[in-house]
Amino acid sequence: TRMVGATIMAHGDDQGMVLPPNVAPVQVVVIPISRTDEERAAVEAALEPLEQELRTVMTASGPLRWQVDRREESPGFKFNHWELRGVPLRLEIGPRDVAAEQAVLVRRLDRAKETLSLNAIGGQLAGRLAGYQQEVFQRAIAFRAANSHEVDDYDTFKATVEERGGFLYAHWCGDSTCERQINEETGATIRVIPFESSGGPGKCLIDGRPSSQRVLFARAY
Ligand SMILES: [Zn+2]
Structure with a gap:
């Protein structure tokens, strides 16, 4: 493939792929975390309004592409699963987060964590993804130069x-x-x-x- 001008390349690390958000099939994965039935019910109750909000989020590449991973697997297994596939952002929600009306956003690129208020997440994601896109692009340019x-x-x-x-x-x-x-x-x-x-x-x-x-x-x- 020949392109005129700058090319963007997806680079990975030892944990698999890093994808630019604009081409990632899944941009955000939500990981509910619970140990007991009570915790699960509390987390699910918080997920319902969040999912409604995620359905309305628009990004630079169209409606937000997201999913909730409710599989019966450990959080660590799920983190690894989605990191390997290069999903840019993951949102962790456990019982303590629900109690504090927050969730933890983790970036695939550098694993930086950020705590966001549950009702602010919908309004923040498009901006977070745009910033991430820019960083992946800059990394590709720097990698090529090096x-x-x-x-x-x-x-x-x-x-x-x-x-x-x-x-x-x-x-x-x-x-x-x-x-x-x-x-x-x-x-x-x-x-x-x-x-x-x-x-x-x-x-x-x-x-x-x-x-x-x-x-x-x-x-x-
Ligand atoms: Zn010649």
Whole structure:
């Protein structure tokens, strides 16, 4: 996939995926926490108005995509389950939270926790998701910058793809024959033709013809 301009990439960590909220199939998962029947009843009573409110929340990518995980599993199991799938936000509600009319919002990105008043949650989620989206985007940009190399000749290009991978900024004349040769010999494809040229004109890696700017290559994984 080639894109002009900035690309957004989903990155993960050792706990699985991190998804941008605008593309996440589930943006918020609600985890009710209870040990006894009384606790469960109290939590369910608090969930009812909350669920009604969640149905009305609009986000940058349409109506809020959310669900309540009522499975008979431990909270830890559920936290892990949804973290692995990259769900941006989870809302934990236990009996003590209900008593205090609050819930705990946890971000997948950095596991930062925030206590929110139950009746304020509906009004806060869209903003929280928009901020999260922006942070994932900034991380992707920073990740790309940290893993980018500028190369000027084909031997260095091949060695860099092999040894370091990542993203390579190199000159290309615009001819699909050169692009195909690079792809066949190194597995790298052109990902981005930057809006702003980096470093000015140069010569194509393959045939030495003039190139007005570097393009971004990466190998498909
Ligand atoms: Zn060329």
